[in-house]
Amino acid sequence: MSDGGVLLIDKPVGPTSHDVVQKVRRKLGTRRVGHAGTLDPPASGLLVLCADDATRLLEYLVASTKGYTGEVVFGLATDTDDATGKVIASASASQLTDERVQSAVSALTGVIEQVVPVYSAVHIDGKRAYDLARKGETVDMPSREVHIHEFEVGAIQVEGEVARATFSVTCSKGTYIRALCRDLGEQLGIPAHMASLRRVAVGLANLSAAVSLEDFLASERPEQFFVSPESLLSEYPFISASTAMLERLSNGQRIPLRELAKPTPDLAVKETVMVTDEGRLALVAEVEELRGTLVLQPKKVFWKRG
Incomplete structure (x- = not known):
């Protein structure tokens, strides 16, 4: 590139x-x-x-996965599910224990259904959900399936009627961490919201x-x-190609996989492949089947001769 x-x-x-x-x-x-x-x-x-x-x-x-750290507050719920919103519910969290929290965390780990926060950019009947919420309109928010790969909550720190804890999460894209904090409170029967958030991995x-x-x-x-970009794309198969092959691919021609230099990884139909020229990304291709033969179809070409 x-x-x-x-x-x-x-x-x-x-x-x-x-x-x-x-x-x-x-x-x-x-x-x-x-x-x-x-x-x-x-x-x-x-x-x-x-x-x-x-x-x-x-x-x-x-x-497909992202990592976060942050802080959750128990005892107060907000209309935005984070610290920027108005408090809409409160209850004492002074008796909350680490054991109860860990049990609730387990219930929210793995593949779960998550209701999208009211204050979000999701479209509802052609309008942004946060615009409807700001007008005071009540809407049924959609739910989505998300994957919480790892969810860890630190020791509870009680401060009067509220309690705080740090957390770390590794999850699928599309996950709302403030909704996860909200749902953690619901699992415990105590209102909760996300106090802070920091993304640490994409x-x-x-x-x-x-x-x-x-x-x-x-x-x-x-x-x-x-x-x-090569360092961030290693989850995709990488293959190298000769100048002659890159010339053909850059012109939109398909290359049969059998023509590639060996060894090459096992590739499947519809699989995305990164093609390199002396270690540098030259183009992105997709494996297709053409008359019983697996071929590379160029999708994004960056390579230029010379």
């Missing part, structure tokens, strides 16, 4: 993900910047951005490799923070 790249930005609390994209666009002097998964303004942490040619990889970087991208937004914007060489 010759132009652009992937950025791992540590978003601070406050700006929207779109705000961050706009700042990065101005800094890099390009309109072609997009993100692989939004973060709400009250949340901080890892935001994966793609610039220029790399924006064509966004659909492959929207990872697929293979980790917060430890990210640059703060402040440092990125202050840099005289912002391109130094680009990371190779």
Whole structure:
């Protein structure tokens, strides 16, 4: 890939993900910047951005798993399920125990049904749910199946009638962590909400490799923070191709798998494949079946001769 790249930005609390994209666009002097998964303004942490040619990889970087840390508060529920909302229910959490919390956590681990928060961007009859909520309209929110791979809650800290605990979650994309905190309270019979949230992982991208937004914007060489897309796409099969094959693929021609250099991984129909040229991503292809033969069909071409 010759132009652009992937950025791992540590978003601070406050700006929207779109705000961050706009700042990065101005800094890099390009309109072609997009993100692989939004973060709400009250949340901080890892935001994966793609610039220029790399924006064509966004659909492959929207990872199936994401990791978060944060804090949950027991004893108070809010209309937004986080600390930005109005308190709508309260009850004493002074008698809450770690044992009860761990039992509730177990019930919310694995594949679960999650009701989408009222204050969310989900469309209800053509309108955003948060717009309807702000008007005071009551709507039936949809539920979705999500996978909570890991859910850990730390020791309870009681402060009068409320209790706090830190947590860490690894989950499928589309999971609302504030809804998970809300549901944890419901499991315990105590109102609860998410007090803070920090995203620490998106697929293979980790917060430890990210640059703060402040440092990125202050840099005289912002391109130094680009990371190779190859390092974040290793969950896909990688194969190398000769210049002659890349020439054919870049022209839209299909290549039979049997023509590839050996060894190659076992590939299945509809499988997405990353094709490299001397270790650099040259194109994205998909395996198809053509008259009984498995072939590579080019989908996204980055390779240029010379």
